[in-house]
Amino acid sequence: MADKKLQAGGKILIPARASVCLITTVAPLRAAWGLPENFAPTSYVGLADPNLVWEALIGILVVCSFLAAAALWVLSALSQAKRSQLRRNAFIGYALNNLSQGAVMTDAQDRVVFCNDRYLEIYGMARSDLRKDITGPELLRMQRERGALDLEQFNESAGGPEGFITELPGGRSVAVKVFSLPSGGAVSTHEDCSEQRQLSRPERQLLSQELENTKKFLELVVDNIPVSLTVERVSDGRYLLANRSAETILNRRREDATGLTAADIFNAREAKLIIARDEAAIRKRGLLTEEHPISTKDGLRLFRTRRMTVLDEAGEPQYLIKTHEDVTDRRQTESRMAHMAYHDGLTDMPNRAAFLQALAQMIEACAGTDEEFAVLSVDLDGMKEVNDVFGHATGDKLLIEVAHRIQDLARGGVVARLSGDEFGLIIDGKQPAAGFRLAEQLAEALAKEFLIDGKSVRTGVTAGISVFPHNGTDAAALLANAGAALFRAKATSRGSISIYEPEMDQQIRDRRVLHQDLSLAIKHGELSLYYQPQAKSRQTVASSEITGFEALARWMHPVRGFVPPSDFIPLAEESGLIVEMGEWILREACREAASWPMPLQIAVNLSPAQFMHGDLVSLVHSILLETGLSPGRLELEITEGVLIKDFGRGLGLLRRLKALGVRISMDDFGSGYSSLSYLQAFPFDKIKIDRAFVINLGRNPQSAAIVRAVIGLGHGLEMSIVAEGVETQEQLGFLADQGCDAVQGFFIGKPLPIGQYAALVGRPFGNIMEPARKTG
Ligand code: C2E
Ligand code: CA
Ligand code: CA
Numbered sequence: 001m002a003d004k005k006l007q008a009g010g011k012i013l014i015p016a017r018a019s020v021c022l023i024t025t026v027a028p029l030r031a032a033w034g035l036p037e038n039f040a041p042t043s044y045v046g047l048a049d050p051n052l053v054w055e056a057l058i059g060i061l062v063v064c065s066f067l068a069a070a071a072l073w074v075l076s077a078l079s080q081a082k083r084s085q086l087r088r089n090a091f092i093g094y095a096l097n098n099l100s101q102g103a104v105m106t107d108a109q110d111r112v113v114f115c116n117d118r119y120l121e122i123y124g125m126a127r128s129d130l131r132k133d134i135t136g137p138e139l140l141r142m143q144r145e146r147g148a149l150d151l152e153q154f155n156e157s158a159g160g161p162e163g164f165i166t167e168l169p170g171g172r173s174v175a176v177k178v179f180s181l182p183s184g185g186a187v188s189t190h191e192d193c194s195e196q197r198q199l200s201r202p203e204r205q206l207l208s209q210e211l212e213n214t215k216k217f218l219e220l221v222v223d224n225i226p227v228s229l230t231v232e233r234v235s236d237g238r239y240l241l242a243n244r245s246a247e248t249i250l251n252r253r254r255e256d257a258t259g260l261t262a263a264d265i266f267n268a269r270e271a272k273l274i275i276a277r278d279e280a281a282i283r284k285r286g287l288l289t290e291e292h293p294i295s296t297k298d299g300l301r302l303f304r305t306r307r308m309t310v311l312d313e314a315g316e317p318q319y320l321i322k323t324h325e326d327v328t329d330r331r332q333t334e335s336r337m338a339h340m341a342y343h344d345g346l347t348d349m350p351n352r353a354a355f356l357q358a359l360a361q362m363i364e365a366c367a368g369t370d371e372e373f374a375v376l377s378v379d380l381d382g383m384k385e386v387n388d389v390f391g392h393a394t395g396d397k398l399l400i401e402v403a404h405r406i407q408d409l410a411r412g413g414v415v416a417r418l419s420g421d422e423f424g425l426i427i428d429g430k431q432p433a434a435g436f437r438l439a440e441q442l443a444e445a446l447a448k449e450f451l452i453d454g455k456s457v458r459t460g461v462t463a464g465i466s467v468f469p470h471n472g473t474d475a476a477a478l479l480a481n482a483g484a485a486l487f488r489a490k491a492t493s494r495g496s497i498s499i500y501e502p503e504m505d506q507q508i509r510d511r512r513v514l515h516q517d518l519s520l521a522i523k524h525g526e527l528s529l530y531y532q533p534q535a536k537s538r539q540t541v542a543s544s545e546i547t548g549f550e551a552l553a554r555w556m557h558p559v560r561g562f563v564p565p566s567d568f569i570p571l572a573e574e575s576g577l578i579v580e581m582g583e584w585i586l587r588e589a590c591r592e593a594a595s596w597p598m599p600l601q602i603a604v605n606l607s608p609a610q611f612m613h614g615d616l617v618s619l620v621h622s623i624l625l626e627t628g629l630s631p632g633r634l635e636l637e638i639t640e641g642v643l644i645k646d647f648g649r650g651l652g653l654l655r656r657l658k659a660l661g662v663r664i665s666m667d668d669f670g671s672g673y674s675s676l677s678y679l680q681a682f683p684f685d686k687i688k689i690d691r692a693f694v695i696n697l698g699r700n701p702q703s704a705a706i707v708r709a710v711i712g713l714g715h716g717l718e719m720s721i722v723a724e725g726v727e728t729q730e731q732l733g734f735l736a737d738q739g740c741d742a743v744q745g746f747f748i749g750k751p752l753p754i755g756q757y758a759a760l761v762g763r764p765f766g767n768i769m770e771p772a773r774k775t776g
Pocket of ligand 1: 744
């Protein structure tokens with residue numbers, strides 16, 4: 001730019017320079033010729049006058065010089081412009097020839113005005129191949145003849161924004177683009193793109209393969225989603241796509257559905273409905289969800305349909321995507337679960353949660369009024385025995401029957417199964433009379449025998465009652481207090497009804513504390529054993545020879561004093577403490593008996609829980625070894641519970657115990673179900689007749705008959721019979737007459753510390769034996 005300015009400046013200066021030059025030339029001449037300063041050549045008029053001649057001459061000289069200078073200036077300017085044009089041309093030519101692209105320029109008359117070297121090189125031409133005035137179409141023809149151009153393609157695509165790619169015979173590719181010039185004519189560019197094409201080919205192949213795979217994968221996914229999917233074209237409502245699951249709804253194969261409309265597929269009524277919903281979704285231009293039944297080949301099913309409109313670029317609805325999800329099972333499961341949450345699975349009665357809810361509603365309704373109502377907590381008696389004897393299937397059926405009877409009696413009132421064999425009822429009216437009456441009616445209704453699978457099953461109820469508002473003003477408290485009353489009723493006797501009293505709370509808390517204390521009893525040395533003699537059955541005590549002792553556990557509580565085993569043994573059984581406690585008892589009894597000079601029998605009670613936990617056989621074995629007691633002297637007393645709980649296991653353990661050489665007695669025979677099959681299944685050494693029968697001897701004839709029968713049965717099975725609870729001479733006499741083998745009871749001797757029976761076991765200073773037997 002600066003250069004240009006300089007040049008422009010130069011040009012302006014040329015005429016000035018010429019004048020200066022002229023002046024400097026003229027001035028010395030004048031001096032040389034001696035002319036005065038004011039001399040000036042004049043015109044021909046002055047020829048006659050020498051001065052005028054001079055002046056004329058000088059004038060001509062000045063004009064000529066001026067003209068010469070102007071000509072000189074013009075020439076110089078022209079040559080400079082030409083040089084710069086040439087320079088420019090050379091520069092442009094150089095630049096164009098060195099482009100990586102080929103370039104051809106034609107003018108408005110289609111004459112080729114320029115063609116660079118790269119172009120010739122790309123198409124394998126020499127400049128000499130080009131005629132001087134060659135036109136664009138001629139050049140194209142030349143190229144075509146060389147097989148380097150598809151004319152049709154050129155005409156079609158070269159002018160487009162992308163141009164086109166022409167393949168040369170040598171395998172190279174050239175990208176051709178043509179640009180029209182505003183003045184007419186055009187420029188075409190030619191770029192060798194073989195390398196890029198070569199490079200991109202495998203990638204493109206890879207890409208298209210990948211696209212193909214993706215497409216297949218998506219088709220697979222769409223086809224296999226467990227939801228029916230269809231796509232419809234909005235313009236004509238035709239199905240464009242349907243997946244496998246959609247076949248159920250469309251009632252045909254998916255490929256047969258494409259191209260059809262809803263009207264072709266569904267009946268008129270259904271189609272009308274479907275089309276109306278489709279239109280609603282299209283109008284909404286968004287998501288529309290609804291649930292409705294659809295008839296399928298599997299029957300009427302509930303479907304959740306989602307309609308989603310897809311808009312085109314102009315924002316107009318183009319496609320309608322529909323998914324149909326069969327929610328029949330889900331809805332059924334949900335309603336089942338909702339039902340299950342508030343119902344008991346076995347009896348289908350409301351459960352504890354539902355009962356508490358109903359109770360809360362009842363409280364809300366009665367609060368602030370003088371209305372009262374009772375909550376009954378009812379426990380089935382003997383449910384455990386029914387399960388044990390008849391099996392759980394029968395137990396379950398009994399519960400269902402019981403539920404029916406309770407519901408019949410409640411006549412639409414609130415009834416629930418609170419837990420295994422515990423039911424809850426709510427009754428309004430004057431309390432506690434109304435509650436008590438209902439409990440009595442229940443007891444009466446449930447006392448009637450149940451016939452289950454042809455078997456006669458009996459049960460009964462024990463009930464606890466709490467009253468609103470006196471025994472609690474919230475659901476939990478009322479139910480807990482009815483439970484406390486039930487607990488008391490059970491403790492009193494089966495079949496009793498108990499109304500809540502505030503001190504019952506204390507009793508329950510006591511039991512919990514007692515439980516805590518019991519867990520420390522062994523460690524604190526509070527447990528001990530009492531021994532009760534067993535004797536041969538003879539007409540008199542004196543003649544009844546002592547054969548052995550039964551060890552009975554005693555707990556001396558530091559504060560409460562003596563706690564009876566009927567209280568703490570069930571507590572220990574409930575908590576599992578009995579296992580540890582039983583081990584201590586067995587060891588203690590064996591150790592004691594092993595120390596006696598007389599080799600008498602020692603009977604130890606085993607709880608069914610001890611059969612269920614731990615290795616009882618190894619324990620007995622190791623205790624025998626440890627204490628040195630001869631196995632034949634140990635007698636293990638078990639109840640039916642051992643065999644009822646798990647017959648196979650119980651029987652197996654009994655056999656292994658017997659194999660150790662110890663004797664096994666069946667305790668409390670006659671008190672439970674006294675299944676004869678147990679006596680048949682295992683060769684017990686002894687049967688102990690429950691004291692309930694012995695007590696009634698002489699009072700009712702049935703007892704005598706039963707005792708007689710058991711004695712006969714035992715002897716038939718070669719088992720020895722012991723009668724428990726012998727308290728009188730009459731009882732002893734009767735048993736001796738009936739051939740009962742042995743007796744045990746207060747009449748023979750009470751359970752006492754072994755020191756009291758020292759003489760009987762052969763220890764010195766045994767003179768206290770007699771008083772013990774007498775006070776018996
Ligand atoms: P059980 O095995 O039937 O024991 C006999 C129970 O009858 C003893 O009650 C005993 O004191 C009582 N008895 C004995 N003769 C007479 C009598 O002539 N008249 C009356 N009315 N009762 C008599 P105890 O010692 O209170 O034991 C009660 C129950 O506690 C036992 O009944 C037994 O089932 C259980 N038990 C006691 N000690 C143990 C033990 O060490 N282990 C296990 N597992 N249970 C035990
Ligand atoms: Ca016993
Ligand atoms: Ca017994």
